[in-house]
Amino acid sequence: MNIAKIVRQNLSSLRDYVPGKPIEEVQREYGIKDVIKLASNENPNGASPKAVQAMMNEIQNQANFYPDGNCFALVQKLAKKHQVSDTQIFVESGLDGVITLLGSAFVEPQDEVIISLYSFPVYESMVTKMDAKSVMIDQTADFRIDIESIAKAITPQTKMICLCNPNNPTGTIYTREVFESLLAIVPEDVLIISDEAYYEFADDATYPQSMQYLEKYPNLIILRTFSKVYGLASVRVGYAIGHADLIGALLKVREAFAVNRMAQVGASAALDDDAFVQKTLEANRAGRQKYYEAFERLKIKYYPSQTNFIFFEVSGSGMEVYQAMLKQGVIIRPLASQGLPHHLRISIGTSAQNNRAIAALEKALI
Ligand SMILES: Cc1ncc(COP(=O)(O)O)c(C=O)c1O
Incomplete structure (x- = not known):
């Protein structure tokens, strides 16, 4: 069977979508139980009750x-x-x-x-x-x-x-x-x-x-x-x-x-749950601020964000920083697959997750 003849030709140029790495995969691969994912811009506060x-x-x-x-x-x-x-x-x-x-x-x-x-x-x-x-x-x-x-x-x-x-x-x-x-x-x-x-x-x-x-x-x-x-x-x-x-x-x-x-x-x-939306926005604003302060302290170039994630730039390989954070159980998003080898994206998490991610980032940069 000639698969190339059967599958629509244009699909050969379709780039694979690389989603945020699932928590379960990191638990399996690195043997770490306590893994946090700040890679897909999800809401860290759960859903509206x-x-x-x-x-x-x-x-x-x-x-x-x-x-x-x-x-x-x-x-x-x-x-x-x-x-x-x-x-x-x-x-x-x-x-x-x-x-x-x-x-x-x-x-x-x-x-x-x-x-x-x-x-x-x-x-x-x-x-x-x-x-x-x-x-x-x-x-x-x-x-x-x-x-x-x-x-x-x-x-x-x-x-x-x-x-x-x-x-x-x-x-x-x-x-x-x-x-x-x-x-x-x-x-x-x-x-x-x-x-x-x-x-x-x-x-x-x-x-x-x-x-x-x-x-x-x-x-x-x-x-x-x-x-x-x-x-x-x-x-x-x-x-x-x-x-x-x-x-x-x-x-x-x-x-x-x-x-x-x-x-x-x-x-x-x-x-109908405006209280949940307001809580999310407030926590996000506070989290954003915390990351800005950490980036400034660590002398990392970041781009002020209008979202629930932050885009930042490291001098070396973004992939290495990503991997060093993975080893500490923190999943963020490297952007090399989008043509940005020095850039990463981190989703704003809960206050505890943000603290952990900042500590992991600091260690990853050493
Ligand atoms: C800009 C943008 N558009 C669309 C989507 C897809 O959203 P949905 O979860 O509704 O499919 C995302 C998800 O991250 C996004 O970032």
């Missing part, structure tokens, strides 16, 4: 029934929260799922998709899967998405621009002013994707509130997730907000039951 209770009830009483494929109750609630029509909301199993379907719904093989070089790798995978062309644009010297260069890269073949604000893995933002300058010049048949997985953590006054541009720019699609501030990464709920006709195209390509029952009720309940 209201969401957990709702999910428990659902699994006890409804696990045998298919979920509502339209996510009716959750869509209504999100429409109300964002003050848009329910026809403007598309819920999927995580933003990863939404991004894949953005490809299925909109990207054709002759299309170009503009992507910032150091950003969320799933955009590029989506483009490769669709057999289209990723146009990668370098970032500014301070690791921000370079909106000016992106604007210059638009051609008649451009179908989509994938923006991530705040950006993963750099934790940086672009401002309202530059965003507006892009919106103003992008042709209306080019989609602008604003991935705002870390929206709630951004507290810079210049951060653009993209929702306010939706009406004027129907080619704008905003992405949000329950995986970060709401602490529901395991159950997989993400959503897109956009023009009803674009949302209609996404509805055409989705699976019938992509968002399971537990996810739907969990996300719904999480929306």
